[in-house]
Amino acid sequence: MDATQLQEKTVLSGIERPTDVQQLSSPELIQLAGELRRLIIDTVATTGGHLAPSLGVVELTLALLRAFDPSRDKIVWDVGHQAYVYKILTGRRDRFGTLRSLGGISGFPKMSESAYDHFGVGHSSTSISAALGMACGRDLKGRDNRVVAVIGDGSMTAGQAYEGLNQAGGLHSDMIVVLNDNEMSISRNVGALSSFFSRNLTKSWVVRFKKDVESILKSVPKIGEDLATYARKSEEAFKHFFTPGMLFEAFRFNYLGPFDGHNIDLMTSVFEQVKKLSGPVLVHVLTKKGKGYQPAEDNPTYFHGVGCFEPETGLARKFGGCSLPSYTDVFGQTLCRMAEEDQSIIAITAAMPEGTGLDRFRERFPDRFVDVGICEQHAVTFAAGLATEGFKPVVVIYSTFMQRSYDQIVHDVCLQNLPVVLCLDRGGLVGEDGPTHHGAFDMSYLRHIPNLVFMAPADEAELQRMLVTAIRHDGPVALRYPRGVGLGTPTVEKPEPLPLGEGCLLRDGTDAVVVAIGSRVNPSLAAAEELERETGASVAVFNARFIRPMPEAQLIELAGRFSKMLLVEENVLKGGFGSGVLEVLSDNGALSGVTVKRLGLPDGFVEHGKQKELRARLGIDKVGIRRNLEELLASA
Numbered sequence: 001m002d003a004t005q006l007q008e009k010t011v012l013s014g015i016e017r018p019t020d021v022q023q024l025s026s027p028e029l030i031q032l033a034g035e036l037r038r039l040i041i042d043t044v045a046t047t048g049g050h051l052a053p054s055l056g057v058v059e060l061t062l063a064l065l066r067a068f069d070p071s072r073d074k075i076v077w078d079v080g081h082q083a084y085v086y087k088i089l090t091g092r093r094d095r096f097g098t099l100r101s102l103g104g105i106s107g108f109p110k111m112s113e114s115a116y117d118h119f120g121v122g123h124s125s126t127s128i129s130a131a132l133g134m135a136c137g138r139d140l141k142g143r144d145n146r147v148v149a150v151i152g153d154g155s156m157t158a159g160q161a162y163e164g165l166n167q168a169g170g171l172h173s174d175m176i177v178v179l180n181d182n183e184m185s186i187s188r189n190v191g192a193l194s195s196f197f198s199r200n201l202t203k204s205w206v207v208r209f210k211k212d213v214e215s216i217l218k219s220v221p222k223i224g225e226d227l228a229t230y231a232r233k234s235e236e237a238f239k240h241f242f243t244p245g246m247l248f249e250a251f252r253f254n255y256l257g258p259f260d261g262h263n264i265d266l267m268t269s270v271f272e273q274v275k276k277l278s279g280p281v282l283v284h285v286l287t288k289k290g291k292g293y294q295p296a297e298d299n300p301t302y303f304h305g306v307g308c309f310e311p312e313t314g315l316a317r318k319f320g321g322c323s324l325p326s327y328t329d330v331f332g333q334t335l336c337r338m339a340e341e342d343q344s345i346i347a348i349t350a351a352m353p354e355g356t357g358l359d360r361f362r363e364r365f366p367d368r369f370v371d372v373g374i375c376e377q378h379a380v381t382f383a384a385g386l387a388t389e390g391f392k393p394v395v396v397i398y399s400t401f402m403q404r405s406y407d408q409i410v411h412d413v414c415l416q417n418l419p420v421v422l423c424l425d426r427g428g429l430v431g432e433d434g435p436t437h438h439g440a441f442d443m444s445y446l447r448h449i450p451n452l453v454f455m456a457p458a459d460e461a462e463l464q465r466m467l468v469t470a471i472r473h474d475g476p477v478a479l480r481y482p483r484g485v486g487l488g489t490p491t492v493e494k495p496e497p498l499p500l501g502e503g504c505l506l507r508d509g510t511d512a513v514v515v516a517i518g519s520r521v522n523p524s525l526a527a528a529e530e531l532e533r534e535t536g537a538s539v540a541v542f543n544a545r546f547i548r549p550m551p552e553a554q555l556i557e558l559a560g561r562f563s564k565m566l567l568v569e570e571n572v573l574k575g576g577f578g579s580g581v582l583e584v585l586s587d588n589g590a591l592s593g594v595t596v597k598r599l600g601l602p603d604g605f606v607e608h609g610k611q612k613e614l615r616a617r618l619g620i621d622k623v624g625i626r627r628n629l630e631e632l633l634a635s636a
C-alpha cells in the first residue's frame with residue numbers, strides 16, 4: 001500500500017477488536033494516532049471533557065494495546081480522565097459522540113459500561129492499589145494474565161500511590177506500573193518528587209552534586225583518581241545515578257526509562273520486554289500533555305477539562321452569553337479581599353488552584369498560597385498545624401475529594417477545635433463528570449462532627465457573608481457551595497458576618513412551609529411564588545443557612561405554625577440536612593401534627609448528565625419542588 005492509498009483509508013474504521021492494532025504497520029499506527037486525535041478533538045469540542053490528558057496518551061495507549069490483550073490482561077487507568085483513546089479502541093467508538101451526556105458513555109472508565117474497564121475511577125491515585133489487588137487475586141487463582149497500572153506524575157503525589165508501591169515491592173508481585181510523566185497535574189505538578197521525576201537532570205543541582213561525588217571518589221585511596229575520571233566522562237552514568245530509578249528501586253521495583261511515550265514502536269518493544277520480567281516493574285514514560293493539538297499543547301491547564309470550543313481555534317464556544325460569575329469566582333475574589341486585610345489567611349489547595357478559584361489568590365499572595373499536590377488528607381492536617389501557629393488556613397477542596405479527609409477533619413481539626421476553614425466547592429450535583437464527582441455526601445459526613453460549624457449559601461451574596469463568618473469564627477468551620485454560576489445577586493466589598501445557627505424566613509405563608517438549604521433555596525422560593533400566583537396556595541420558605549448548628553428554635557417555631565413541611569436539599573437524603581431537621585423536631589417533641597416530606601438525592605449513585613437534567617429527573621428543581629408541594633398540600 002503506498003502513502004496515497006494509506007491516506008485515503010481510515011485505519012480506525014477497520015478496527016473491530018482492541019487487539020486489531022497488533023496487525024497494523026508502523027505507518028498505519030501513525031495514521032491511526034492522527035485519526036484518534038481528530039475524533040477526540042471534534043467530539044470533546046461539542047461535549048466538553050478531558051481533552052489534553054487523552055491527547056497525551058494516544059501513542060502510549062496504542063503501544064499498550066499492541067503488547068497486552070485487554071480481554072485478559074488488566075489495564076488500570078489512574079483517575080481515568082485520559083482513557084478516551086482506550087474507550088474508542090475497546091468497543092465504544094460508535095458511542096463516543098455520547099460522551100458525558102445523560103444516558104451516554106461516561107467520561108471515566110466504568111466497570112458497568114464495558115468489560116474492558118477493569119476498574120472504575122474518577123478520583124486519583126488508586127491504580128497501583130487496585131492493580132496490586134488484581135495481581136494478588138490472579139496469583140491466588142493460579143492465572144497468568146498481566147496487570148498494568150497507568151498513573152500520571154500528578155497522581156503520584158498522593159500518599160496512596162506509595163502505600164501501593166510499598167506493598168507491591170514487599171510482596172514482589174508481578175505487576176507493571178507505567179508512570180506517565182508530563183510534568184503536569186492540572187496545573188504544573190508540585191512537590192519535591194515532581195522535580196525528581198522531571199527530565200531536567202543536567203540542571204545546576206545535578207552539576208553541583210556531580211562535583212561533590214567526584215571529590216568523594218577522588219578521596220578513595222589508590223583508585224580514587226581513576227574512579228573520578230571515569231565518572232566525569234560518564235555523563236550518562238551520572239544521569240542514571242540521579243534518575244527516579246533510585247526511588248522506585250528502593251521500593252524494590254525494577255525501574256526502566258525514561259522513554260519517549262510518543263514513539264509507538266519503542267514503547268511496544270519496551271512493553272514486550274517488560275512482559276518477560278518477573279516482580280514489580282515501573283516503566284517511566286515521558287509525554288506531552290495535549291500532544292498534537294496546538295491550543296492544548298500551549299495551554300494544557302485550560303484544556304485539561306474543557307467546555308465546548310471551536311476545534312479550529314480552541315476558543316470557547318459562546319452560547320448566548322451567560323456572563324454571571326460562578327460561585328467559585330465569587331469565592332476567590334472575596335477571599336482575596338479578606339486576605340488584603342487579614343495577614344493570617346493562608347489558602348491551601350490540593351492540586352486544583354484553577355478549579356477552586358485560588359489561582360487569583362496565588363497571583364496576589366504567592367507567599368500565602370500553598371498547593372500540596374493531590375493530597376487532600378495532608379492538606380487538612382497541614383492546615384491544622386498552621387492553625388496552631390495562629391494562622392487562619394482556608395482549605396479549598398471539591399466536596400467529592402474532601403471525602404478523603406474525613407478522619408483528618410474529625411481527629412486533627414474538630415477534636416482539637418482548631419480554627420480551620422474548610423471550603424467544599426462543587427457541593428451537590430456536578431453534572432457531566434457523574435457519580436465519581438458529585439458532591440452528594442458532605443452534609444451527611446460532616447454534620448455530626450462536634451465543634452464544626454457547617455453552612456451552605458443560597459446565593460453569591462450569602463457565600464460572601466458565610467466566608468466572613470467562617471474566617472472570624474474561632475473554631476472549625478465548613479462551607480459548601482455548588483458548581484456553576486450564581487443567581488446574579490450583587491456582591492459587596494465588605495460582607496457582614498451571619499449570626500451562628502440562625503436561618504432566615506424568606507416569605508411567610510399559611511398553608512405549608514418549605515425549609516431549604518444551599519442551592520435548593522432559590523428554586524424553592526420560585527416554586528412557592530409560582531404556586532401562589534397560579535393556585536393561590538400560600539407557602540412559606542425558610543432558608544436554613546446552617547446545617548450545624550441547626551437553627552433549632554426557628555425550626556421548632558415553624559413546626560408549631562405549619563402542619564405541612566417540605567425539606568429540600570441537594571445531598572443524599574440518608575443522614576443529610578432533612579434528617580437533621582427531623583432529629584431536631586423529634587428530639588424537641590415538635591413533630592406531632594406535622595406532615596413532613598423530604599426531597600434530596602436518592603439512596604444510590606446519580607449518573608452523569610447536565611446538572612439541569614439530573615435535577616429535573618430527581619425532582620429537586622423548581623418544577624419538582626412545586627409538584628411535591630402540590631402533593632403535600634393535597635394530602636390529608
Ligand SMILES: Cc1ncc(C[n+]2csc(CCOP(=O)(O)OP(=O)(O)O)c2C)c(N)n1
Binds near residue numbers: 289374
Ligand atoms: C482525589 C482527587 N483529587 C483531585 C482530583 C482532580 N484531578 C483530576 S486529574 C488531576 C491531575 C492529575 O495529574 P496526572 O495524574 O499527572 O494526570 P495528567 O492529567 O497529567 O495526565 C487532578 C488534580 C482527582 N481526580 N482526585
Ligand SMILES: CC(=O)[C@@H](O)[C@H](O)COP(=O)(O)O
Binds near residue numbers: 122355483
Ligand atoms: C478529572 C477531574 O477530577 C477534574 O479534572 C474534574 O473533572 C474537574 O471538574 P470541574 O470541571 O468541575 O472543575
Ligand SMILES: [Mg+2]
Binds near residue numbers: 155184
Ligand atoms: Mg501529569
